[in-house]
Amino acid sequence: METILGHAQALVYTLLSLMPSAYQRDSLQAMLGLFLEAQGQPSPQHSLIKSGSALSRFLNEYAWPTRQVVRVVRRQIVQQLLQSAPKGRRPWLQVVVDLTTLEKCGKFKAFASLIRVLQGKRGLHLVVLYLVVGECRVPWSFRVWRGKHQRTAVQLAIRLIGSLPPALTSAFRVVILADTAFGSVAFLKAMRKRRYSVIVGVRCDRKLADGRCVSKLVKKGQQVRLEGLNFPVTISWLYLKRDGQLEKRFVLSTRPLKGSTITWWGRRRWSIEGFFKTIKHRFGLHRFAQQTLKGVYRWLMLCFLSFVLVHWVHRATHAKATPDWKVAATAALDALFPEVAACLALLQVERARSLLDSLGIAVHFVHLAELKT
Structure with a gap:
């Protein structure tokens, strides 16, 4: 490293x-x-x-x-x-x-x-x-x-x-x-055209091709077709704690994955x-x-x-x-910036010089080159 x-x-x-x-x-x-x-x-x-x-x-x-x-x-x-x-x-x-x-x-x-x-x-x-x-x-x-x-x-x-x-x-x-804001049909189609896998949030009221809502699904990892899409996606969900309560969030994958795998990627x-x-x-x-x-x-x-x-x-x-x-x-x-760090350190000492003087402490700065001569 x-x-x-x-x-x-x-x-x-x-x-x-x-x-x-x-x-x-x-x-x-x-x-x-x-x-x-x-x-x-x-x-x-x-x-x-x-x-x-x-x-x-x-x-x-x-x-x-x-x-x-x-x-x-x-x-x-x-x-x-x-x-x-x-x-x-x-x-x-x-x-x-x-x-x-x-x-x-x-x-x-x-x-x-x-x-x-x-x-x-x-x-x-x-x-x-x-x-x-x-x-x-x-x-x-x-x-x-x-x-x-x-x-x-x-x-x-x-x-x-x-x-x-x-x-x-x-x-x-x-x-x-x-x-969820990026789970639109246009976004999914554009990523599919580039052959990229997509894991994206999906609204619970998102319509499926058969007229049902995503919230009606009962099995994680189920392949479905969303309204407006001409290819299948896989749906799963996870729970997030909000205000002391668990909130159910749906996630879709354009790759056929297990529900647990989609949930893992969704948290990433x-x-x-x-x-x-x-x-x-x-x-x-x-x-x-x-x-x-x-x-x-x-x-x-x-x-x-x-x-x-x-x-x-x-x-x-x-x-x-x-x-x-x-x-x-x-x-x-x-x-990466030792000169800047050194200047800041010296300035902090100068700002505290009156305090140091009141405590009977004297601070003097000497360049190492002077000591060698």
Whole structure:
């Protein structure tokens, strides 16, 4: 697993080399350092080593190659996923798709058309594609839902899945995991055309071809035909605890599987919910607070990148242990941005110097090169 850490370090060096000036390299490190503090408040004004206005200009104005950064990150993700694949029979690539809301209030003139209300929540609505191979899990891409009379969440999900590179789709067996919102006829037909297996939630009142509802089924793993589909699907169900009570959720598979197997795959979809909680509450995905569309896109991209770097460092140091994201982020900051970590440590000591003086403690910093001379 030590190669994963080298992989993360190589990615950071490459990204820094893409910055057109030393000033912007410093800004990139400072911005990623903010995300890697994992306090959920990575706003530029909270930076201790760069001014908030400098970081704001870095996000909103400066002409660094955003698309090239995205291409480099994706290329490294593909390499890491391929290296994480076990030998032998082609492993499964779990492609999890879901919609999340970055709630916002106030006015955003530069991208007001993107701030919509969905299910009572006002904000930026993202359809996110999340990839899982064994213990390796990374966000791949996202699209913004722009409201009614625009592309639906299902259409955006189909486009996202279509963006997966052939290097992945040929090396893995692909299974699509999604919730009930993506169980439409259009989505199932599009995935069948691509020959991808689909495990997706289904409404209890969904009609079968014979007029019955899904809720009337009594046997798990039963093959049925849904209204509007010209191919059979297999239905199972699972129970989730909600408000102290068990709630029955139906799941369908486009592959003929046992009911217990469909239930097992159906639970795997919830991995993206844990990702959403982490990326928001630890890395501050929803706190973009930028006034330009470019600034928002760069914020989201750097936030996703920070999650990937922390995940890789955690895998390199703790393998299969459940991550404490604050501890893992601190380790990633120390390993990937040691100069930023050192500056933050020195600033903390300086801020506490009056307290240390009152306790009779004197702290002096000496460079090791001076000691050698």
